[in-house]
Amino acid sequence: MGIDIGGTFTDVILMGEGGEIAAAHKVDTTPSRLEACFIASLCRVAEGLPRGAVERILHATTVATNTVLESKGARTALVVTEGFRDILEIARQRRPSLYDLKAEKAKPLIPRRLCFEVRERMTWDGQVVVPLTDGELSRLAAGLSSAKAESVVISLLFSFVNPTHERRIKEHLERTLPGRHIVASSDVTPEFREFERTSTAALVGYLKPIFARYTDNLTSELSRLGENPEKLFIMNSAGGLMSPGSARERPHALIESGPAAGVIAATVLAREIREPNVISFDMGGTTAKASLIEGGMYRTTTDYEVGRGMHQSLAVRFTGYPVKTPVIDLTECGAGGGSIASVDAAGMLKVGPGSAGAVPGPVCYGRGGEEPTVTDANLVLGRLNPSYFVGGESSLDPDRARAAIEAKIAKPLHLTAPEAAAGIIEVVNAHMVRTLRVISVARGHDPRQFALIAFGGAGPLHAADLALDLRIPRIIIPETPGLFSALGLLRADLRADFTATARLSLNAESAEALAGLLARMEGEADAWLRRENVPRESRFLLRSGDMRYPLQNYELHVPLPTGRVNASWLVRACGQFHGAHERHYSYCDRRERVQLVTLRVSAVGRTAKIQSPRIPAGGRSPRQAIKGERRVHFQETGDFLPSPIYERALLRAGNRLEGPAVVEQADSTTLVPPSFLAEVDVRGRLILTLKRSTKKKAEVKRTAK
Numbered sequence: 001m002g003i004d005i006g007g008t009f010t011d012v013i014l015m016g017e018g019g020e021i022a023a024a025h026k027v028d029t030t031p032s033r034l035e036a037c038f039i040a041s042l043c044r045v046a047e048g049l050p051r052g053a054v055e056r057i058l059h060a061t062t063v064a065t066n067t068v069l070e071s072k073g074a075r076t077a078l079v080v081t082e083g084f085r086d087i088l089e090i091a092r093q094r095r096p097s098l099y100d101l102k103a104e105k106a107k108p109l110i111p112r113r114l115c116f117e118v119r120e121r122m123t124w125d126g127q128v129v130v131p132l133t134d135g136e137l138s139r140l141a142a143g144l145s146s147a148k149a150e151s152v153v154i155s156l157l158f159s160f161v162n163p164t165h166e167r168r169i170k171e172h173l174e175r176t177l178p179g180r181h182i183v184a185s186s187d188v189t190p191e192f193r194e195f196e197r198t199s200t201a202a203l204v205g206y207l208k209p210i211f212a213r214y215t216d217n218l219t220s221e222l223s224r225l226g227e228n229p230e231k232l233f234i235m236n237s238a239g240g241l242m243s244p245g246s247a248r249e250r251p252h253a254l255i256e257s258g259p260a261a262g263v264i265a266a267t268v269l270a271r272e273i274r275e276p277n278v279i280s281f282d283m284g285g286t287t288a289k290a291s292l293i294e295g296g297m298y299r300t301t302t303d304y305e306v307g308r309g310m311h312q313s314l315a316v317r318f319t320g321y322p323v324k325t326p327v328i329d330l331t332e333c334g335a336g337g338g339s340i341a342s343v344d345a346a347g348m349l350k351v352g353p354g355s356a357g358a359v360p361g362p363v364c365y366g367r368g369g370e371e372p373t374v375t376d377a378n379l380v381l382g383r384l385n386p387s388y389f390v391g392g393e394s395s396l397d398p399d400r401a402r403a404a405i406e407a408k409i410a411k412p413l414h415l416t417a418p419e420a421a422a423g424i425i426e427v428v429n430a431h432m433v434r435t436l437r438v439i440s441v442a443r444g445h446d447p448r449q450f451a452l453i454a455f456g457g458a459g460p461l462h463a464a465d466l467a468l469d470l471r472i473p474r475i476i477i478p479e480t481p482g483l484f485s486a487l488g489l490l491r492a493d494l495r496a497d498f499t500a501t502a503r504l505s506l507n508a509e510s511a512e513a514l515a516g517l518l519a520r521m522e523g524e525a526d527a528w529l530r531r532e533n534v535p536r537e538s539r540f541l542l543r544s545g546d547m548r549y550p551l552q553n554y555e556l557h558v559p560l561p562t563g564r565v566n567a568s569w570l571v572r573a574c575g576q577f578h579g580a581h582e583r584h585y586s587y588c589d590r591r592e593r594v595q596l597v598t599l600r601v602s603a604v605g606r607t608a609k610i611q612s613p614r615i616p617a618g619g620r621s622p623r624q625a626i627k628g629e630r631r632v633h634f635q636e637t638g639d640f641l642p643s644p645i646y647e648r649a650l651l652r653a654g655n656r657l658e659g660p661a662v663v664e665q666a667d668s669t670t671l672v673p674p675s676f677l678a679e680v681d682v683r684g685r686l687i688l689t690l691k692r693s694t695k696k697k698a699e700v701k702r703t704a705k
Contacts, residue, residue, distance in 0.1 A: 002489035003041050004060040004258050005034055008285025008338055008358045009390075009457065011486040011667070012041035014054070019610035024483050026390050026457075026667060029358040034063055035217045042225070051226040058489035060235040060258040063214050064207055064251050068109075068307040068321065073206035074181070077149035078110045079140065079169060080198070081157040082117040082130075087198050094318045106307060106320055109206045110153070116143055118156075118169065126162030137169065141176040151205035152177070155185035155198040160501050163190070181208045188252070189324045191598050192501045200252060200324045203306065207251035215244040233494070238300055238326040239264045240495020240604065243532055253325050253497075255306045258485055260328045263291045265488030266453045267298050269478060272611060273685070278451045278476070279436060281466070282485065283459040285375075286336040286355040288432050290439045291328060292450075299329040302546070302557060326497045326602070333435040337375040337458040338362055341405075341424045343412045349420075351427045364401040365394075372408050374458070376401035377424035380417055381633035382640065383461055383662065383671055391666025418640075422633060429462060429635070433469050440470075444583070447472050455484035460663075460670035464688060465635045468675070475676075475688035479612060482667025494605030496528050502545070502599045506570050515565040517599055518543070525603035534605035546598040547577045549589065555597050556580050615684040618652025622680075625650035632662055634673045641674065648686075655680045658691075 004011045006029060014023040023045040030036045038059065046054060067073050080087060088108035095103050118140050121130035144152055152173055159166045163186035170184045185201035219229035233241040237256040247254060259282060266280035270293050280291040280298075291298060304327040305320030334353020338361065341351045351374065356362050360369035362376050364386075378384050379401045386396040402417050410420035440447045451474040454463030460477045467475050478484050498521050504510040522541050529539045543562065546555035558580045561572045574594045582588040618624070627647045631640040641660045648665035656679050657663070659672040663686065670686060672678045679687045 001042065001045065001054050001056070002058045002060075002261075002486035003038055004261055004483075004486040004489060005029055005037060005062055006258060006284050006485075007062065007287070007336070007355065008361070010037040010041050011483045012045050013480065013483045013486040013490070014045040015487075015490050015610070017610075018613060020613050021480065024480055024486075024667065026393075026482065031066070031358060034061065034066075035214065035221060038218060039221050039225075046225075052228070054227065054231065057222070057227070057232045058235065058241060058492070059218075059232060060261045060485060060489055061214070061254065062258060063211060064254045064257070065306065067207055067210050068203070068255075071107075072210070073109060074150040074209040075114070075148065076110050076151040076153060076202065076205040077114040077116060077144055077147050078198070078202060078205075079116050079118055079144075079152060079154045079156075081121060082119045084157065084194075085112065085115045085117050087155075087195055088112075088115070088202065091195055091199075092318075096318045105318075109202045109321060114147055114149060116140060116147075120156065120165050122156070122158040122162050122165065124158055124161070126158060128162075128165075132165045132168055137172045140169070141173060144173065144177060149180070150209045151181040151183060153183045153185070153198075153201045153205035155194075155201050157194065159184070159186040160190040160192055160197065163187075181205065181212070183208065188250070190500055191324055192503070193324075196322045196324050199322045203252045203321055203323055204250070208248065211251040211254070212248050215248055219244060235261050235489055235492060236495065237304075237328060238495055238497060238602070239298065239328050239492060240602075241489075241492050241607075242494070242496065246496060246528075246532070250325075250496075252306075252323050255304075255323060255325075256327050256330060259289045259291075259330055259332075261488035261492065262289070262455060262485040263293070263298050263328045263330070263488070264492045265478070265484050266291070266455070267293050267296070268488070268491045268609065269453060269476065269685075270451075271296050272683075273476065273681070275451045275474075275476070277449060278453050279440060279447065279472070281432075281436065281452055281454045281456075281459055281463065283432070283454075283456040283462060284336050285338040285457060286334070286357060287332050288335045288435060288456075288459075289330050289332045290432075290435050291330050292439050292443070292445065294445070300326045300557070301329045302326055324499075326600070331435050331439040333431050335374070335428045335431045335435075337373065337378075339374045339428060340371045341373065341377065341409055341427075342371065343409060347412070349409065349413065349423050349427055351424055352431060362401070363404040364396040364398065366397050366400060370404065372401070372404040372424070374424060374428050376405060377421035378458075378461060380405055380421040381425065382631050382643075383633070384669055385645070385664055388664055418633065422635070422638070425462075425465075425635060429465050429469070432462065433466055436466060436470055451476060453478070455481040455668075457482040457668050460668050460686075462671075464671055464673045464676055467688075468636060468673070468690075473690065477670050477686035477688065479684040480665075480667055481670070482665075491607075491609055493607050494529070494532055494534060494603075496525070496603045498525050498528075498601045498603070500599050502596045504596050506547075506574050506594045506596055508567065508570070511565050511567075511570065514596070514599075518565060518601070521599065521601040525601045528603050529605050532605060538606045540604040540606060542602040542604060544600045544602070545573075545596045546600070548595050548597060549581075549592050550595060556584060557600075612683045614682050615651075615653050615680075617682075618655050620654060620656045622646060622651055622655035622657050624652070625655070627664070630662075632660060632671075634660060634671075636673050636675060648684075651680045651684070653680055653682045653684070
């Protein structure tokens with residue numbers, strides 16, 4: 001069972017032993033108590049099953065992200081080396097806008113009044129300059145006791161080289177302050193760069209009590225329902241699964257839990273259809289996210305910020321909290337079905353980044369929402385069936401949606417309601433096109449050489465318009481697009497990541513030291529896999545490193561070869577870095593030395609991958625799936641066109657649908673514009689391609705626009 005908690009809906013999917021979808025549902029997300037929608041979704045699909053029938057329960061959660069965005073983390077104290085109390089306040093000199101005199105940095109997670117200095121000091125190579133005394137430990141414990149902090153984070157200078165002082169403080173505080181969560185930066189992120197290490201450790205302390213309560217609530221509820229809590233695994237940001245115990249210790253690794261599941265599902269699908277280069281596009285109720293999959297592999301990054309602000313609906317760098325943990329490389333914008341449309345003081349139409357969320361939701365939900373949203377616009381344009389939302393479990397009110405758009409958008413702009421709704425769609429599409437450009441064009445990739453896998457509840461509604469703008473030749477709509485991230489949970493492996501600062505030149509002199517460090521880290525990774533009860537034949541270790549040329553300030557994350565560290569291994573490792581540097585910066589220097597700054601080992605426990613079953617075959621005609629016709633507005637024509645409506649569950653392999661058309665299903669709606677042709681493959685996926693006869697016309701129209 002996969003349960004993915006999103007900003008608007010919680011998706012749950014139950015897969016049978018043969019890969020068939022036994023049950024799939026959407027339930028409303030309950031932001032105030034996420035455990036409630038988890039249990040509600042579990043009970044919904046497990047109804048009628050005998051106790052113990054579910055083998056694994058896999059979960060993606062927004063707890064970590066919501067806690068940071070809403071500033072609802074635990075009261076946390078910070079212990080630093082004497083003289084470094086302001087490390088979180090000073091941060092880095094990087095800022096989102098170079099010339100903005102009013103630019104603001106993110107407010108530190110730990111206020112200055114809860115930062116405590118301790119008299120001790122290490123040199124850069126781990127030598128003790130100022131010893132840590134017992135008297136200093138007692139003084140520190142007394143100060144922390146009066147601070148009444150729920151968590152204490154310890155981040156001392158150069159502790160990534162020599163962690164003895166951090167460990168002494170941690171052991172002392174665990175004895176003298178029982179019940180507190182004590183976090184040492186050398187345990188969380190044993191890497192150099194003091195601010196990023198401290199920021200990451202602070203995030204762990206801020207989240208740890210919250211996540212401990214959340215996982216405790218989940219496991220106790222599972223026990224109450226007669227399910228074994230050991231069946232529960234949680235998705236991390238790097239695309240792997242963790243036990244609740246591991247997640248409690250590393251909550252910072254869960255920041256992009258849900259989006260990571262979607263990318264995993266897209267990666268597996270890309271391999272199944274033998275499409276090596278794809279762009280994963282996930283549009284839900286609150287945000288749209290894109291990720292690049294090249295050569296059948298998704299990318300991870302450790303240069304990531306949580307809690308970033310938005311500008312023109314795009315996430316802005318240097319406005320959040322740096323977190324040093326592997327995260328699937330994503331670009332995000334505040335564009336979802338619940339994104340709010342408004343007219344600003346200058347008379348410009350804006351969409352997002354604010355969202356109506358699950359409560360009150362879009363106006364058409366009839367739950368008290370008053371601001372028009374993207375969902376309201378799609379409803380007014382005939383793209384959504386008001387009586388078939390979530391498979392008919394909910395109904396939408398088109399009159400409310402039209403009235404809200406007319407009052408808030410159309411009248412101020414002197415437009416009709418349909419014109420205003422079309423404007424909302426055009427603006428939100430522009431935001432998402434920019435997001436797709438950031439993940440592709442801005443990184444040196446031509447989107448015309450990629451396919452687009454579109455999912456999320458709203459993704460298939462907008463995918464064709466985005467593909468037409470970027471000239472992406474092929475769109476793949478999964479069989480359950482609105483539940484695709486939940487499906488990704490069922491196809492993910494167990495994973496944990498281990499890091500250590502190496503600061504070694506890749507040459508013969510450092511080979512022995514590198515081999516020793518690698519052996520120690522791989523031993524830790526293998527021990528983690530054993531604790532997670534992963535069978536030996538399913539255990540795999542992946543090596544990578546952050547590398548650079550001498551005197552460069554920042555590194556590139558590069559995969560490292562397998563096998564024993566010897567002369568040929570070093571040549572291959574350097575070659576992989578030179579190649580990565582050339583791809584990233586358009587040049588490399590193969591005569592220059594290469595430095596390995598940070599060594600990384602990923603422990604992976606492979607799980608069984610079951611393909612979706614084949615669907616019944618049919619002829620080219622999809623006549624059996626037609627359920628009616630209605631007038632639908634299409635961006636490419638700028639007008640309403642009579643369009644056949646298809647029930648996706650009744651489509652058969654080999655069916656071909658000519659646009660204009662709409663394909664409806666319980667979890668999503670797919671729009672097929674006039675210039676597109678949709679074909680159903682053997683496993684029920686929709687493949688959209690541009691009609692040959694209209695390719696030239698579409699190109700002329702795009703150029704004119």
